[in-house]
Amino acid sequence: MKFKNMILGALAFIFMVPTPAAKGAAKGIAFVKVIFLGNAGVGKTTLLNKIVGKPLSGDHHPTVGVNYVRLTEEDTALDIWDTAGQERYRSIALSFVRNSKIVVIVFSVDDTNSFGAIVTWLSLLRGYVDIENIKFILVANKTDLKERLVAEGEIQQKAESLGMPVYFCSAKTGEGVDELKGCMFNLAKEIPQKVTCSLETEELHENEDKKCC
Numbered sequence: 001m002k003f004k005n006m007i008l009g010a011l012a013f014i015f016m017v018p019t020p021a022a023k024g025a026a027k028g029i030a031f032v033k034v035i036f037l038g039n040a041g042v043g044k045t046t047l048l049n050k051i052v053g054k055p056l057s058g059d060h061h062p063t064v065g066v067n068y069v070r071l072t073e074e075d076t077a078l079d080i081w082d083t084a085g086q087e088r089y090r091s092i093a094l095s096f097v098r099n100s101k102i103v104v105i106v107f108s109v110d111d112t113n114s115f116g117a118i119v120t121w122l123s124l125l126r127g128y129v130d131i132e133n134i135k136f137i138l139v140a141n142k143t144d145l146k147e148r149l150v151a152e153g154e155i156q157q158k159a160e161s162l163g164m165p166v167y168f169c170s171a172k173t174g175e176g177v178d179e180l181k182g183c184m185f186n187l188a189k190e191i192p193q194k195v196t197c198s199l200e201t202e203e204l205h206e207n208e209d210k211k212c213c
């Protein structure tokens with residue numbers, strides 16, 4: 001009898017101990033998946049490093065696959081995926097879009113191709129998700145550079161025509177970075193469903209998504 005109770009206790013322990021994200025869900029924390037997209041070298045990784053307070057390296061170490069970081073503020077956690085902009089990793093990058101609620105499209109003000117690629121990223125996204133259910137943020141990065149090849153007016157026009165908020169940032173000086181972070185949290189708070197989304201509970205996340213959408 002004692003042995004049977006021990007087995008039952010062990011089983012209860014195994015199945016009932018919550019993972020970190022499940023613990024968050026129990027506390028009413030909203031886990032929101034965010035993805036950074038944009039051409040190679042526009043500064044996605046540097047921006048994210050700046051947001052989390054990592055020192056700048058100055059070198060370009062192209063992202064291979066994806067990087068992940070979680071930012072938490074009060075009852076909201078942003079699970080942010082920084083993807084590789086290089087074309088050969090594009091399908092890997094886009095495969096991480098699934099279940100994202102916020103997409104941050106980054107381009108660089110000294111790179112007209114990266115500005116032109118905003119629409120390319122949008123049409124690529126259509127093959128993976130229903131973009132109507134996604135909140136977008138546009139980021140014009142590298143504003144510290146004197147040689148800007150994309151005019152501010154043109155950027156504002158593009159953002160307006162796409163109905164996206166735009167942030168002018170410099171991952172180097174930190175300009176606009178706090179505002180960008182604030183915008184991600186504000187948009188996340190507007191998302192009606194409290195969705196758990198984490199590395200540990202991708203499965204739980206999928207189930208919850210099906211339940212609430």
Ligand SMILES: Nc1nc2c(ncn2[C@@H]2O[C@H](COP(=O)(O)OP(=O)(O)OP(=O)(O)O)[C@@H](O)[C@H]2O)c(=O)[nH]1
Binds near residue numbers: 059062
């Ligand atoms: N001047 C300036 N340089 C920047 C800024 N942001 C990034 N860089 C530089 O631009 C280069 C590319 O930055 P990354 O952050 O690696 O670019 P990425 O978009 O992550 O590139 P992939 O991972 O290849 O897609 C690096 O040398 C950075 O130091 C910025 O705001 N200003």
Ligand SMILES: [Mg+2]
Binds near residue numbers: 044046061063083084
């Ligand atoms: Mg990168």
